[in-house]
Amino acid sequence: MSVNLKPVEEQVMVITGASSGIGLTTARMAADRGARVVLAARSEDALRELTDEIARNGGEATYVVADVRDRDDVRKIARVARETYGGFDTWVNVAGAFLYGKLADTPVEDMREQFETNVWGLLYGSLEAADHLKERGGAILNVGSVASDRALPLQGSYSASKHAVKGFTDALRMELEQENAPVSVTLVKPASIDTPYSDHAKNYMDEEATLPPPIYSPETVARAILDAAERPQRDVYVGGGAKGMAALGYYASGLLDTVMEKLFVPMQKKESPARPDGPNNIDAPTGDLEERGDYDRHVSETSAYTAASQRRSLTGVAVAGLGAVGLALYARYRSGRDGDTRRGDDSETGERATERRTVETAPRTRR
Numbered sequence: 001m002s003v004n005l006k007p008v009e010e011q012v013m014v015i016t017g018a019s020s021g022i023g024l025t026t027a028r029m030a031a032d033r034g035a036r037v038v039l040a041a042r043s044e045d046a047l048r049e050l051t052d053e054i055a056r057n058g059g060e061a062t063y064v065v066a067d068v069r070d071r072d073d074v075r076k077i078a079r080v081a082r083e084t085y086g087g088f089d090t091w092v093n094v095a096g097a098f099l100y101g102k103l104a105d106t107p108v109e110d111m112r113e114q115f116e117t118n119v120w121g122l123l124y125g126s127l128e129a130a131d132h133l134k135e136r137g138g139a140i141l142n143v144g145s146v147a148s149d150r151a152l153p154l155q156g157s158y159s160a161s162k163h164a165v166k167g168f169t170d171a172l173r174m175e176l177e178q179e180n181a182p183v184s185v186t187l188v189k190p191a192s193i194d195t196p197y198s199d200h201a202k203n204y205m206d207e208e209a210t211l212p213p214p215i216y217s218p219e220t221v222a223r224a225i226l227d228a229a230e231r232p233q234r235d236v237y238v239g240g241g242a243k244g245m246a247a248l249g250y251y252a253s254g255l256l257d258t259v260m261e262k263l264f265v266p267m268q269k270k271e272s273p274a275r276p277d278g279p280n281n282i283d284a285p286t287g288d289l290e291e292r293g294d295y296d297r298h299v300s301e302t303s304a305y306t307a308a309s310q311r312r313s314l315t316g317v318a319v320a321g322l323g324a325v326g327l328a329l330y331a332r333y334r335s336g337r338d339g340d341t342r343r344g345d346d347s348e349t350g351e352r353a354t355e356r357r358t359v360e361t362a363p364r365t366r367r
Helices: 021-032 044-056 071-085 108-136 156-178 218-230 240-251 253-267 304-310 316-342 350-360 362-366
Strands: 012-016 036-041 060-065 090-093 138-143 183-190 207-209 235-238 269-273
Touching (some): 021 044, 021 218, 036 044, 060 071, 108 156, 138 156, 183 218
Parallel strands (some): 036 060, 138 183, 183 235
């Protein structure tokens, strides 16, 4: 059965995790385009303020205070959507919980809490949405991560949860297709995004946490989500860096391991010490209508790769090549920067120089 999705302006959209970051940006963008939005998060004050803001701007919104870890709360979201708007056309699972630290240093209890939100919360939402949409048609959009395809050191538990999200999403899509249900199921896989992610994460490192570049704006993800809400898509990488990392991990996993170990570990740490008692969204709600983080690195406001891939203007091979070459060139740039800082140091010989040359050969390996 073909899947016919409505234009965004004709839709009712459910968005979890709507009080900050990607969820907040998507909610505002969808409302600006005319969608009626059902906002869900744990922070009632933030949800009430956002609902009032949308109404002042001429949009329509309602909110549900809900913890997606509780299946009854997720059912309440669907019930409010039916009672308020007669149902919904798209369900977007954005709510997430974040952890930094080596696996050996992270309490298993916190990993379990992270899985309750990232996996079980998304699973509850997807099943609720599928049950509703089987008859009327629509879209389920699950926000995964580049970590759905490629694990990140110091974010091992998060990576594991996003791998689980990919497996569940792929299985749900196949089952709905086998039933000929008119439902599009999309996995959205962003690269690093300029949201309060690091500020909201529970951190078991000695240093403050940050995200590795390249970093993209939350609007790049919101635009990708709304595009997939109108046109059925299997999965969407947000940012050429995301596709490049996934492709390089698939075709040259050992090389990417080396890049990760040498570059991505230090790039996830700031020079300032960690704040052990800071708020985090593992232990309590942290959403307060913040779309952006406070990253001091360049943030790309658009992604030519994502726009091209969603418009089908690149072949699959060309897209994969573009992403892989982008990441390889980035690795080369970083290694060159590291080399500049050491230039003139005659002691750079042996194993250390060999490591640098290995990274610098990445673009030739991927061409």
